[in-house]
Amino acid sequence: MILKEKINSLYRSYYRLKVKVFSSTKVHEAIAKVPILRGLISYEGNKIHEIMSGFVYTQILHLLIYLDIFQFLKKEGRSLDEVSKFLEIANERSLLLLRGGCALNLICYKRNKYWLTRVGAQIVGVPGLMDMIQHNQILYRDLLDPVKLLHGRSETELSQFWPYVRKGGEKKKISTKVSSEYSKLMQTSQRLVADQTLQAYSFKGVKSILDIGGGTGAFLLAVKSKYPGIQATVFDLPNVINVAKNNHQKIDDIVGLLNFCPGDFLKDDIPSNQDVISLVRVLYDHEDSTVELLLKRIYEALPKGGSLLITEPMSGGSKAMRSSDCYFSFYTMAMTTGKVRSFEEHKVILLKVGFSNIVKHAVSAPFITQVMSAQK
Numbered sequence: 001m002i003l004k005e006k007i008n009s010l011y012r013s014y015y016r017l018k019v020k021v022f023s024s025t026k027v028h029e030a031i032a033k034v035p036i037l038r039g040l041i042s043y044e045g046n047k048i049h050e051i052m053s054g055f056v057y058t059q060i061l062h063l064l065i066y067l068d069i070f071q072f073l074k075k076e077g078r079s080l081d082e083v084s085k086f087l088e089i090a091n092e093r094s095l096l097l098l099r100g101g102c103a104l105n106l107i108c109y110k111r112n113k114y115w116l117t118r119v120g121a122q123i124v125g126v127p128g129l130m131d132m133i134q135h136n137q138i139l140y141r142d143l144l145d146p147v148k149l150l151h152g153r154s155e156t157e158l159s160q161f162w163p164y165v166r167k168g169g170e171k172k173k174i175s176t177k178v179s180s181e182y183s184k185l186m187q188t189s190q191r192l193v194a195d196q197t198l199q200a201y202s203f204k205g206v207k208s209i210l211d212i213g214g215g216t217g218a219f220l221l222a223v224k225s226k227y228p229g230i231q232a233t234v235f236d237l238p239n240v241i242n243v244a245k246n247n248h249q250k251i252d253d254i255v256g257l258l259n260f261c262p263g264d265f266l267k268d269d270i271p272s273n274q275d276v277i278s279l280v281r282v283l284y285d286h287e288d289s290t291v292e293l294l295l296k297r298i299y300e301a302l303p304k305g306g307s308l309l310i311t312e313p314m315s316g317g318s319k320a321m322r323s324s325d326c327y328f329s330f331y332t333m334a335m336t337t338g339k340v341r342s343f344e345e346h347k348v349i350l351l352k353v354g355f356s357n358i359v360k361h362a363v364s365a366p367f368i369t370q371v372m373s374a375q376k
C-alpha cells in the first residue's frame with residue numbers, strides 16, 4: 001500500500017514536470033536547437049495538425065465521391081481540363097480538390113493526369129463503401145454542436161435514420177421505406193464484418209444458428225457459404241423481415257436458404273434450441289438496460305452448452321482505439337441510445353446474466369469489428 005502511494009506520488013511529480021516542460025514555449029525554443037529533439041517536437045506538432053484537419057479530410061473525400069470524381073477516374077487518368085469540364089467548374093477550383101485528393105493519397109498525379117491510387121481504387125471497388133462513407137454526412141450534421149450532443153440535449157438526425165432506437169409509439173411507426181434504407185446500408189457493408197467474423201470464429205459442428213437483429217440475412221448467407229449444412233434463421237423487426245424476403249425473392253438462387261422470424265427481440269419469443277445465437281452489430285445500438293434484457297432473453301432461449309456470438313466494434317478500454325473510441329463511440333452517441341463497449345464491459349453484463357466461457361477471438365481488422373463468444 002505504501003509502495004503504491006509512493007509510485008502514485010512519483011507519477012504525479014513526473015506528470016507536473018512533463019506538463020511544465022512541454023507547455024513552455026521557452027523549452028520549445030531550446031529544443032528546436034537540438035536536431036533529434038526538434039524532430040520529435042515537429043512529429044508531435046504534425047499529429048496535432050492531423051487531428052485538427054480531420055473534418056476537412058472527410059469533406060474532401062465526400063466531394064470526390066459526391067461529385068463522381070472517383071468514378072470518372074476509374075477507367076483512365078484524366079487531365080485537369082477534363083476534370084474541370086466534367087465538374088463544370090473553373091480549373092483553379094478543380095485543382096484544389098484534386099490536390100487535396102492527392103495529399104490524402106486517394107488519387108495521384110502522373111504523366112500530366114490524375115489517376116486513382118490503390119486506396120482510391122478500393123473505395124470505388126469495395127461494395128457499399130461509398131454509400132457507407134456518404135451516410136456519415138448525417139453524423140457530421142449531428143456533430144455541428146458537439147457540446148449539446150455530449151450533454152445529450154440534441155434531437156439527432158441519426159436517431160431518425162435508425163428509428164428503432166426511439167421510444168414507444170415512435171418506434172412502432174417505422175415505415176418500410178426507412179427500414180429498407182438502413183437495411184440496405186447494413187447489407188452492403190456486411191461483407192467485411194462477415195469476413196472478419198468467419199476468420200475469427202469457427203462454426204464447425206454447429207447445426208443451427210439464429211441471427212438476432214440479422215437485418216436482411218447478409219451475415220447468415222456468408223455463414224452458409226462457408227458452412228452449407230447449417231440451419232440459419234434471421235430474427236428482426238417485421239418491416240426488416242419483409243425487406244429481406246422481398247430481396248431474396250428477387251434473387252432466386254438464395255430462396256429457401258434462410259428461415260425468417262419476424263419479431264421484437266425485447267418482447268416476442270426468441271426461437272429456442274439453437275446451437276448458436278449471433279448478434280452482429282446489434283448491442284452497440286442500445287443502452288445497458290436494453291442490452292441486459294436482450295442478453296437475459298437470449299440466455300433463456302439457448303440450450304445448455306449453447307453459444308452466443310457477438311461481433312461489433314468494441315472499445316479498446318484502457319487502450320483506447322481511434323476507430324471505436326472516437327468514430328463508433330461518437331456515432332452511437334449521436335444515435336442517442338448507443339454505446340460502444342470494451343470486451344471487459346461486455347463480459348460484466350454477460351456474467352451478470354449467467355453466461356460463462358467468455359472468450360475474445362482475434363481479428364485482423366479491429367476497426368471493422370471485434371469478435372467474442374460466451375456459453376450457457
Ligand SMILES: C[S@@+](CC[C@H](N)C(=O)[O-])C[C@H]1O[C@@H](n2cnc3c(N)ncnc32)[C@H](O)[C@@H]1O
Pocket residue numbers: 164183186187190193212213214215216218219235236237240263264265266279280281282285
Ligand atoms: C445495426 S443493424 C445490424 C444489422 C445486421 N446484423 C448487420 O450487421 O448488418 C441492427 C439491426 O437490429 C434490428 N433491431 C433493432 N431493434 C430490434 C428489436 N427490438 N427487435 C428485433 N430487431 C431489432 C434492426 O432492425 C437492424 O436490422
